[in-house]
Each structure stands twice: as C-alpha cells, then as structure tokens.
Amino acid sequence: MPTRDTTRTGEPCWADLMTSDPARAREFYTRLFGWTASDSGEEYGGYVTFRLGDADVAGMMGQDADSDRPDAWTTYLAVTDADATVAAARDAGAQVLAEPMTMGDMGRMATLLDPSGAAVGLWQPIEFTGFGRIEEAGTPVWHELNTTNYAAALRFYESVFGWTPVSLSDTDEFRYSTVGPDGNQVTGIFDASAHLPHEVPSHWQLYLGVTDVKAAARRVDELGGTVLHDPWESEFGTFARVADPTGAVFVLGSVDRPSVDQQNVD
Known part of the structure; x- marks a missing residue:
C-alpha cells in the first residue's frame, strides 16, 4: 500500500474538515470511505482523526456555534518553520488568518489567505507528520x-x-x-x-x-x-x-x- 514515510517542505501533508455537524459528517465519511474515527479529547479541542486501517488519512473539527463560515476542507502544506513561513507569506501578499500555534506535541500550525483569496494551512511537524497513506481508495x-x-x-x-x-x-x-x-x-x-x-x-x-x-x-x-x-x-x-x-x-x-x-x- 502507498505509505508516506517522510514529508517534504511545501508538500500537501494533511487535510481536515471544518463542519457544523460533526456527528453527521462522521457517519457520512466513515460509511463512504470505510474510515474509522478517533476522538482526540479535550486537549486538542475534540479534534477527530479519520483512519483507514491503522493509517491517519484526514481530520475533522466542529465549527463554533456562532461561525458564519461555510463548511469546508482545508489543505495543509508542510513547512520546517511555521513562523518564518508566515513572515515570508505576509511579505508576499498573504493575509494571516491564524498565527502559528503549537498543538501539544504534534506540531505547529497556521492558516493563510493567499494573494488570490484561497485559504491554506501550514503544518510544521513535531511528532505528527501527516498522511499515513495516499494514492489509493479511501485516501x-x-x-x-x-x-x-x-x-x-x-x-x-x-x-x-x-x-x-x-x-x-x-x-x-x-x-x-x-x-x-x-x-x-x-x-x-x-x-x-x-x-x-x-x-x-x-x-x-x-x-x-x-x-x-x-x-x-x-x-x-x-x-x-x-x-x-x-x-x-x-x-x-x-x-x-x-x-x-x-x-x-x-x-x-x-x-x-x-x-x-x-x-x-x-
């Protein structure tokens, strides 16, 4: 099966869903793709990791109740230094939607709006490098x-x-x-x-x-x-x-x- 052992700088390394109905989304994606869903607990804000077999393939987070953002998937690009990449992105015309933050021992993340108006995430791995399987059914x-x-x-x-x-x-x-x-x-x-x-x-x-x-x-x-x-x-x-x-x-x-x-x- 295609696995990803290393994550290269600039490569899409993760994707997660921001949804207004986590329970409904969980049922939909697990039944469509054969995924299982694992809750992270309060430490990570109830974040859900979808797995195919024992490999991580995607994530999910519930929208804030008062959010007016549409439900959407976000792609994350791997970086070696989230702070430096955010600074470079800002200089290149991006807006910063979420400043770099550390997610426990998993890594550091940030979210940008690129100059064309597209939202994209950044992920600086610590212990979590991203997709465990790619390029096959369900991934x-x-x-x-x-x-x-x-x-x-x-x-x-x-x-x-x-x-x-x-x-x-x-x-x-x-x-x-x-x-x-x-x-x-x-x-x-x-x-x-x-x-x-x-x-x-x-x-x-x-x-x-x-x-x-x-x-x-x-x-x-x-x-x-x-x-x-x-x-x-x-x-x-x-x-x-x-x-x-x-x-x-x-x-x-x-x-x-x-x-x-x-x-x-x-």
Missing part, C-alpha cells in the same frame, strides 16, 4: 488550487514554498500547472477565473480516491450528500465533484488500487 490522491488570479498564485507559491511550476496547458480555455518539491508533482494550480461563479472564491480542492467513481457518486447521494458535477472522464481518470450533507465540497477521483480496508464498506 487523498490529489490537491488542487482553483484560483481566480493564476499569475499571482504562481508567484506566491514559487516565492514562499520554492515550488517550480510545470505548465500542463497555457491557453485561455485551459491554463494549468503542476507543482511540487524536488520535481515530484503532487499539486495542481488551475486558472479558474472563467469557471468559478462570481460568489465562489479561490480555494484549495481535495481529491479522495475511489475505485468506482460512478458508484461512489451514487453512494454520496444515498448518504445525504450532493453530486455537484456528474462523473466525467479525462486522460487522468474519472472524477466527480460532490458535497457532503452540510455542503463541504471535495472531488472523487478514480484509482486502480483497491485498499483492503475499503472492500467491506457499508
């Missing part, structure tokens, strides 16, 4: 920035995280770069300026793997979620854009490898 398979300011986004992530973008396409119809540390492409940046509705800001999008996208999309509907974009085929696989029962959006992406843990999903 994260891709992370993508959908941005309304493509040029500014490229400049920002190059400057702050040292990424070297590789252009996949550069036309008005489809402008996309893949990026990642050490030439290993693990993230995409998509020029969504002509595609996103006016009310939808730039955002990071999480892709979660399944072996059968059409069946998984039907299951999303059965579990109270919404299929926002019916399954479509591309040269990279089959995908469907969906939302969980409270509106948090993610993408189902096809993978060839079924995980043992997914074979008996309810």
Whole structure:
C-alpha cells in the first residue's frame, strides 16, 4: 500500500474538515470511505482523526456555534518553520488568518489567505507528520488550487514554498500547472477565473480516491450528500465533484488500487 514515510517542505501533508455537524459528517465519511474515527479529547479541542486501517488519512473539527463560515476542507502544506513561513507569506501578499500555534506535541500550525483569496494551512511537524497513506481508495490522491488570479498564485507559491511550476496547458480555455518539491508533482494550480461563479472564491480542492467513481457518486447521494458535477472522464481518470450533507465540497477521483480496508464498506 502507498505509505508516506517522510514529508517534504511545501508538500500537501494533511487535510481536515471544518463542519457544523460533526456527528453527521462522521457517519457520512466513515460509511463512504470505510474510515474509522478517533476522538482526540479535550486537549486538542475534540479534534477527530479519520483512519483507514491503522493509517491517519484526514481530520475533522466542529465549527463554533456562532461561525458564519461555510463548511469546508482545508489543505495543509508542510513547512520546517511555521513562523518564518508566515513572515515570508505576509511579505508576499498573504493575509494571516491564524498565527502559528503549537498543538501539544504534534506540531505547529497556521492558516493563510493567499494573494488570490484561497485559504491554506501550514503544518510544521513535531511528532505528527501527516498522511499515513495516499494514492489509493479511501485516501487523498490529489490537491488542487482553483484560483481566480493564476499569475499571482504562481508567484506566491514559487516565492514562499520554492515550488517550480510545470505548465500542463497555457491557453485561455485551459491554463494549468503542476507543482511540487524536488520535481515530484503532487499539486495542481488551475486558472479558474472563467469557471468559478462570481460568489465562489479561490480555494484549495481535495481529491479522495475511489475505485468506482460512478458508484461512489451514487453512494454520496444515498448518504445525504450532493453530486455537484456528474462523473466525467479525462486522460487522468474519472472524477466527480460532490458535497457532503452540510455542503463541504471535495472531488472523487478514480484509482486502480483497491485498499483492503475499503472492500467491506457499508
């Protein structure tokens, strides 16, 4: 099974869900992906870790009762020094939504709003390095920035995280770069300026793997979620854009490898 033993600087290393209904979200994701859910206790504010088998694959936190933020997934990028990265990000035009804070003996985190308006997390590992399994059914398979300011986004992530973008396409119809540390492409940046509705800001999008996208999309509907974009085929696989029962959006992406843990999903 694909495992991640090391986390490289600038690489997506974690994703978590901020939800207004943790109980409903727990039921939805555990039944859809075969995850189990483990509560962290009061020390970490009731944070929930989703696992596939014995590997950590995602997290979840309840929204404050008076929050007006929509439920959403957040992608975290690995850094070696959260404070220095926040300072560099601020100099490069980002807003700081949450200053660096230490999370027990797990690591240090911060949250930014990049110059194109997309929220992104930072994670400086101490004992917790992030995803335990990737690139298979029931795990994260891709992370993508959908941005309304493509040029500014490229400049920002190059400057702050040292990424070297590789252009996949550069036309008005489809402008996309893949990026990642050490030439290993693990993230995409998509020029969504002509595609996103006016009310939808730039955002990071999480892709979660399944072996059968059409069946998984039907299951999303059965579990109270919404299929926002019916399954479509591309040269990279089959995908469907969906939302969980409270509106948090993610993408189902096809993978060839079924995980043992997914074979008996309810």
